[in-house]
Amino acid sequence: MRALFVVMTILLTWTWSDGLLAGDIKGKVKAKGVKHSGDAVIFIDKIPGKTFQPPKEHVTMDQKNLVFIPHILPVVVGSTVDYLNSDDVLHNVFTPDKCAEKFNLGTWPKGQVRSFTFTDPGCASVMLCKVHPEMEAFILVMETPYYAVSEKDGSYTVKNVPAGKHTLRIWHEKLKGESVTVEVPEKGEVIVNFEVKK
Amino acid sequence: MKTIAATVVLIVLVTAIAAEQVHAIPSFSRKYKTSCSTCHYAAPMLNAFGKAFKNNGYRYPGGTDPEMTKEEPVSIGSEGYKRVWPDAIWPADIPGTTPIGIWAIGRIEYAAIADVKWSLEIPHELEFLYGGTIGENFSFFGELEIENEGNETEIGFPFALQYDFSPGFHLRVGMANADPTPTHLRLTRNHYNMASFRSRNGWRFRDDHNGVEVWGAANGAGDRGGFTYRLGMVNGQGLTDINPQKDFFGKATYKIGGLGEIGGTEGAESQASDFYLDNSVTIGAFFYKGTASRANVLDEDFTVLGGDVDFWYNRFILNGALMLMNSTIEGTADRSSMVYYAQGNYVIYPWLIGLVRYEWEDRDTDADLVKPVNALIPGVTVMARANVKLVFEFKKFLDEANKKRDTFTLQFNFGI
Numbered sequence: 001m002r003a004l005f006v007v008m009t010i011l012l013t014w015t016w017s018d019g020l021l022a023g024d025i026k027g028k029v030k031a032k033g034v035k036h037s038g039d040a041v042i043f044i045d046k047i048p049g050k051t052f053q054p055p056k057e058h059v060t061m062d063q064k065n066l067v068f069i070p071h072i073l074p075v076v077v078g079s080t081v082d083y084l085n086s087d088d089v090l091h092n093v094f095t096p097d098k099c100a101e102k103f104n105l106g107t108w109p110k111g112q113v114r115s116f117t118f119t120d121p122g123c124a125s126v127m128l129c130k131v132h133p134e135m136e137a138f139i140l141v142m143e144t145p146y147y148a149v150s151e152k153d154g155s156y157t158v159k160n161v162p163a164g165k166h167t168l169r170i171w172h173e174k175l176k177g178e179s180v181t182v183e184v185p186e187k188g189e190v191i192v193n194f195e196v197k198k
Numbered sequence: 199m200k201t202i203a204a205t206v207v208l209i210v211l212v213t214a215i216a217a218e219q220v221h222a223i224p225s226f227s228r229k230y231k232t233s234c235s236t237c238h239y240a241a242p243m244l245n246a247f248g249k250a251f252k253n254n255g256y257r258y259p260g261g262t263d264p265e266m267t268k269e270e271p272v273s274i275g276s277e278g279y280k281r282v283w284p285d286a287i288w289p290a291d292i293p294g295t296t297p298i299g300i301w302a303i304g305r306i307e308y309a310a311i312a313d314v315k316w317s318l319e320i321p322h323e324l325e326f327l328y329g330g331t332i333g334e335n336f337s338f339f340g341e342l343e344i345e346n347e348g349n350e351t352e353i354g355f356p357f358a359l360q361y362d363f364s365p366g367f368h369l370r371v372g373m374a375n376a377d378p379t380p381t382h383l384r385l386t387r388n389h390y391n392m393a394s395f396r397s398r399n400g401w402r403f404r405d406d407h408n409g410v411e412v413w414g415a416a417n418g419a420g421d422r423g424g425f426t427y428r429l430g431m432v433n434g435q436g437l438t439d440i441n442p443q444k445d446f447f448g449k450a451t452y453k454i455g456g457l458g459e460i461g462g463t464e465g466a467e468s469q470a471s472d473f474y475l476d477n478s479v480t481i482g483a484f485f486y487k488g489t490a491s492r493a494n495v496l497d498e499d500f501t502v503l504g505g506d507v508d509f510w511y512n513r514f515i516l517n518g519a520l521m522l523m524n525s526t527i528e529g530t531a532d533r534s535s536m537v538y539y540a541q542g543n544y545v546i547y548p549w550l551i552g553l554v555r556y557e558w559e560d561r562d563t564d565a566d567l568v569k570p571v572n573a574l575i576p577g578v579t580v581m582a583r584a585n586v587k588l589v590f591e592f593k594k595f596l597d598e599a600n601k602k603r604d605t606f607t608l609q610f611n612f613g614i
Contacts, residue, residue: 065266066232088260089247090463092471107471109463130472131247133233133584 021163024189025182029154031175032197037154039072040196041140041171043147044161045122052145054078058115061127061137063091068127068137072173074147075139077121082113092130099123100139104130124171138173163187172196223329223339224299224585224613226256231268234584234613235473240551241587241613242301244382246476246510250461252381253415253426255337255362256329259461263331269294274333290333297330301613305387308606322346322609328357335362340373356406365460366414374430376407376447378484380508380517381426385543387591387609388575391557392504392521395537399490399498399527400435407432409444417458421466423478424459426451434488441497445488453480456510474545480508484521500525513545534563549581572596585613 222242237248275289304320329339340357409432456478504521
């Protein structure tokens with residue numbers, strides 16, 4: 001009897017954890033007026049009563065061949081981003097956005113990093129290089145870890161979303177789309193397609 | 199049809215103009231998919247990286263050119279053929295698309311003493327610019343320049359082919375860099391007075407100097423600053439020399455601080471940088487020894503010696519140069535001349551640059567009757583886009599003889 005109680009307790013604890021009663025949100029983004037449907041961020045902005053810790057490991061944004069990699073980087077609030085210079089030329093990362101404190105990281109040699117911690121939830125800040133004006137990337141600060149960036153064909157999967165009703169939002173650097181309410185099943189997946197346009 | 203043919207003949211007949219050095223080449227922007235301002239302070243004036251790119255033989259520093267090239271080159275011989283040489287042609291590649299760009303210049307000009315005070319010289323000039331690399335060691339650049347000069351169309355077509363042994367040693371044939379004015383090129387519509395100053399038989403730095411040149415560059419300690427040198431032998435006047443003597447020139451510079459002359463990032467840590475910043479000071483010395491000829495007069499032997507300084511501090515640049523010329527024509531008294539200028543630029547915004555230049559030219563330093571010419575050139579450069587430039591410039595002569603020759607120019611350029 002005692003053993004059965006222990007097993008039941010473990011099962012119940014597991015059941016209520018995010019790991020089990022969670023489903024995936026899948027779908028496609030159709031982007032109108034741009035070359036492809038990639039680089040849209042699909043995310044659950046809030047789960048009432050829950051907060052999420054940022055990862056201990058720093059997230060990396062590379063500067064290679066005069067390009068920021070990745071172009072779109074969602075991070076959980078409190079995350080630190082390491083800006084790596086992989087080029088044999090000088091870069092100077094900065095952002096004009098207040099929500100990222102208009103930081104200017106200056107210049108540093110190849111192979112080295114400078115870092116910034118993003119603390120303002122909801123911030124979508126543009127990353128620019130003062131030396132190479134064509135370089136551009138975006139960092140989005142999320143309140144939850146439930147997000148995905150769409151592939152060029154528009155496909156995306158937000159994994160392990162806690163079961164229940166959520167507001168699913170979409171962000172694109174040039175286009176706009178409507179938020180939708182989604183009922184995530186306890187197991188399996190739900191399909192949500194988006195259209196984003198100017 | 200006859201009209202077209204006559205026009206073509208006219209254009210072909212009116213040739214050999216004073217082609218300026220060309221260094222703003224839009225095809226590089228396409229090749230690397232990068233902005234003009236990667237290499238230019240305000241095109242065609244180069245920034246520190248632009249000079250490093252040039253010093254690497256029009257390649258990215260540190261051997262990274264292949265990975266930086268985003269426009270796939272076309273192979274004209276596979277890598278394996280290196281092993282077959284000398285029983286095959288050494289392999290190489292050429293640019294994936296035709297490496298030609300256009301630089302267009304128009305002017306609205308006010309000249310105080312001209313009959314037609316306001317001229318709408320649009321276009322003034324059209325340049326078809328090309329530049330790039332052929333495999334690992336050859337590079338090239340040049341232009342076809344079509345220019346209006348007093349309602350006559352002039353064309354020029356200088357080019358240079360270069361073998362790049364290393365950043366420290368290049369061998370160039372064709373258009374040489376005999377002009378000692380700053381390697382980052384001028385920002386103004388008005389030429390540097392040193393470049394336009396003529397010897398008694400009409401030679402000047404601004405004109406084409408075609409021949410052979412060896413040159414190179416290297417970084418200084420800690421990969422900062424460094425030195426450059428160039429030595430050349432050229433026709434002094436035009437594509438076909440008009441006297442049997444060849445001219446010789448040389449220049450050496452040493453840069454303290456700032457980006458290395460051949461680039462690199464070691465030791466380049468700073469709190470802030472921008473494409474127009476390069477805190478450094480560069481000093482240079484140069485010479486030119488030549489013979490100038492013109493019809494029905496004796497040849498002129500002349501020597502030019504000089505030096506320059508180029509100081510970059512945050513948004514401010516101060517540069518100046520001095521040249522002394524000694525000229526000898528048999529049967530006449532020798533003539534000594536002195537020409538100098540000093541210029542300050544300030545970047546108000548990255549797209550708005552203010553400048554003022556002071557010029558002094560004393561054609562004959564020993565003759566009191568020949569009064570020096572001196573002028574002040576204030577101006578503003580507006581980069582409407584990275585490839586669209588407006589220049590507002592005033593030239594105010596300060597000496598008595600020329601004080602009514604003031605000019606005002608609105609020049610606009612675009613490159614594609």
